[in-house]
Amino acid sequence: MSEISWARRFYWSLRRELWEVPAIYVVPLAAAALVLVGFLVSAIRSPAQLLAPAQLSVQMDLPYTFAIGLIMVSTYVVAIFYSLDALYGERRDRSILFWKSLPVSDVTTVIAKVTVPLVIAPLITFAVTVATLVLMMLMGRAVLAVTGVNTLRLGTQPPFFRTSELLVYHLFAVHALWWAPFFGWLFLISAWARRAPFVWAAVPVFVLSIVERIAFNTSYFAGMLESRLNFSPEAIVARGKMPIDPMTQMTPGIFVTSPGLWIGLVIAVAFVGAAVRLRRYRGPI
Amino acid sequence: MAWIEARGLRKVYGSTVALDGIDLSVPEGRILGVIGPNGAGKTTLLNVLLGLTSYDGEVDVLGCNPWTERDQLMRDVCFITDVAVLPRWIRVSQLLAYVAGVHPRFDRAKAEKFLAKTTIGHGSKVRELSKGMVTQLHLAIVMAIGARLLVLDEPTLGLDILYAKQFYDSLLNDYFDGGRTIVLATHQVQEVQHVLTDLIFIDRGRVVLEQSTEAIESRYLEVKVRPEQAAAARALHPLHEREVLGGSVFVFDGVDRTRLSALGDVRTTSIADLYVAVMEHE
Numbered sequence: 001m002s003e004i005s006w007a008r009r010f011y012w013s014l015r016r017e018l019w020e021v022p023a024i025y026v027v028p029l030a031a032a033a034l035v036l037v038g039f040l041v042s043a044i045r046s047p048a049q050l051l052a053p054a055q056l057s058v059q060m061d062l063p064y065t066f067a068i069g070l071i072m073v074s075t076y077v078v079a080i081f082y083s084l085d086a087l088y089g090e091r092r093d094r095s096i097l098f099w100k101s102l103p104v105s106d107v108t109t110v111i112a113k114v115t116v117p118l119v120i121a122p123l124i125t126f127a128v129t130v131a132t133l134v135l136m137m138l139m140g141r142a143v144l145a146v147t148g149v150n151t152l153r154l155g156t157q158p159p160f161f162r163t164s165e166l167l168v169y170h171l172f173a174v175h176a177l178w179w180a181p182f183f184g185w186l187f188l189i190s191a192w193a194r195r196a197p198f199v200w201a202a203v204p205v206f207v208l209s210i211v212e213r214i215a216f217n218t219s220y221f222a223g224m225l226e227s228r229l230n231f232s233p234e235a236i237v238a239r240g241k242m243p244i245d246p247m248t249q250m251t252p253g254i255f256v257t258s259p260g261l262w263i264g265l266v267i268a269v270a271f272v273g274a275a276v277r278l279r280r281y282r283g284p285i
Numbered sequence: 286m287a288w289i290e291a292r293g294l295r296k297v298y299g300s301t302v303a304l305d306g307i308d309l310s311v312p313e314g315r316i317l318g319v320i321g322p323n324g325a326g327k328t329t330l331l332n333v334l335l336g337l338t339s340y341d342g343e344v345d346v347l348g349c350n351p352w353t354e355r356d357q358l359m360r361d362v363c364f365i366t367d368v369a370v371l372p373r374w375i376r377v378s379q380l381l382a383y384v385a386g387v388h389p390r391f392d393r394a395k396a397e398k399f400l401a402k403t404t405i406g407h408g409s410k411v412r413e414l415s416k417g418m419v420t421q422l423h424l425a426i427v428m429a430i431g432a433r434l435l436v437l438d439e440p441t442l443g444l445d446i447l448y449a450k451q452f453y454d455s456l457l458n459d460y461f462d463g464g465r466t467i468v469l470a471t472h473q474v475q476e477v478q479h480v481l482t483d484l485i486f487i488d489r490g491r492v493v494l495e496q497s498t499e500a501i502e503s504r505y506l507e508v509k510v511r512p513e514q515a516a517a518a519r520a521l522h523p524l525h526e527r528e529v530l531g532g533s534v535f536v537f538d539g540v541d542r543t544r545l546s547a548l549g550d551v552r553t554t555s556i557a558d559l560y561v562a563v564m565e566h567e
Contacts, residue, residue: 004389100355101363106356281339283332
């Protein structure tokens with residue numbers, strides 16, 4: 001009987017998740033396809049807009065910004081639904097009894113599941129976005145070449161490497177690290193709820209906000225959540241609204257030393273730890 | 286040392302006592318039937334042995350504490366609880382790849398060989414298979430793991446007789462040998478009586494009978510008695526009496542066969558009849 005390393009058990013547990021939820025890459029790919037078709041149609045209809053003068057760079061970047069935004073949002077919608085179902089679905093369909101009949105610990109299983117929103121989702125968003133941007137640029141050039149417009153005037157492509165760098169930093173700093181406690185919360189509810197995890201995840205948040213409002217006439221809790229949901233001010237100094245604006249300054253030094261990040265991570269670890277413990281006690285519903 | 290050792294095992298759910306002080310010792314090479322009515326605690330007992338439920342008391346399965354060392358225990362233990370616990374979305378090929386990826390004992394070639402005898406295709410998803418086929422698939426995995434201890438909880442519930450018979454035939458022919466142990470809970474007693482080497486009856490969380498099937502055969506006898514001899518039969522303190530066409534059948538515990546043959550035809554009690562006798566006697 002050969003030993004099986006932890007890394008191998010983890011790898012197969014993670015593959016298992018991707019088999020179960022192909023939506024985590026199918027949905028962003030579909031969003032990318034949608035963007036590309038729309039971009040191509042609009043470029044063919046009026047190629048001149050690809051040649052906007054430099055001072056209109058914000059407008060010029062609009063299709064790219066829109067593409068990045070749509071792919072990101074679609075991946076994270078899937079990631080949120082995935083997280084809420086991750087430890088609930090296996091109890092509802094009773095398959096937890098099968099998974100628990102194999103020599104894979106609750107810790108390994110839960111870590112593999114948490115990896116999906118915290119590592120896989122940013123990687124997929126990044127890969128799909130970069131591929132989409134490249135295709136959009138190639139399409140733009142092709143349309144200009146076909147219509148005979150002089151491409152030498154094509155000065156305002158998005159600065160590609162800068163955009164990629166910002167995107168990857170944004171995805172991991174904000175969506176993985178800064179948002180970790182949100183995903184931790186979703187996993188905790190997913191492990192705990194006997195029905196309707198979506199409702200259970202949302203209700204305490206509203207109740208706490210309302211109770212605080214009524215009892216103390218303050219809204220620290222809601223404000224805290226809001227600032228957490230918004231892009232971390234410590235991670236970036238943004239000039240525009242979109243964090244991938246090329247003028248954005250990354251401030252990783254401030255980010256990793258900000259107490260907000262570490263408090264969030266401690267809470268995330270506590271939530272996930274509780275989810276692991278709950279999974280041990282939980283059986284089919 | 287016994288493979289399964291339980292001392293003073295208790296499990297309480299709220300105000301319901303599911304297990305009320307169970308002592309159990311199962312050595313290697315046995316096929317133990319855990320038999321009892323619905324709600325007797327069979328599933329709870331099995332879940333404790335598998336590390337699926339917390340408990341009070343001492344339990345040792347293959348040298349592990351099942352509650353705290355489940356993942357380690359599962360290298361040497363397989364279980365099928367209920368028929369339909371394989372995830373419905375998974376493909377047969379994915380399932381084999383996954384188990385091969387995480388289980389050190391899994392022999393994929395063996396599973397393929399077993400599946401080749403069925404009509405299950407590798408590209409099929411579990412949701413596309415019939416209940417009988419899902420059981421065959423699960424059994425193929427269990428066979429290919431070849432764990433030392435196999436725990437089955439109502440493994441053939443809802444299957445037709447043909448599949449159920451095949452299931453037990455495969456277990457006996459392809460899986461079981463003197464170096465393995467099977468623990469099997471069911472209330473379909475007739476289906477398993479020829480398979481078991483030992484059995485325990487449990488009722489309301491307590492063990493009411495614990496015997497090897499050999500001992501049961503020599504100890505419990507039943508006699509069909511015509512009405513005029515019924516009084517003589519009752520004088521021998523039967524465990525149980527039931528009316529049949531043209532007389533009564535009495536079940537005796539440890540009464541000499543020659544004494545009983547004077548009353549009528551003496552036969553070995555079937556486990557089903559013994560079960561009814563013991564449960565009604567309780």
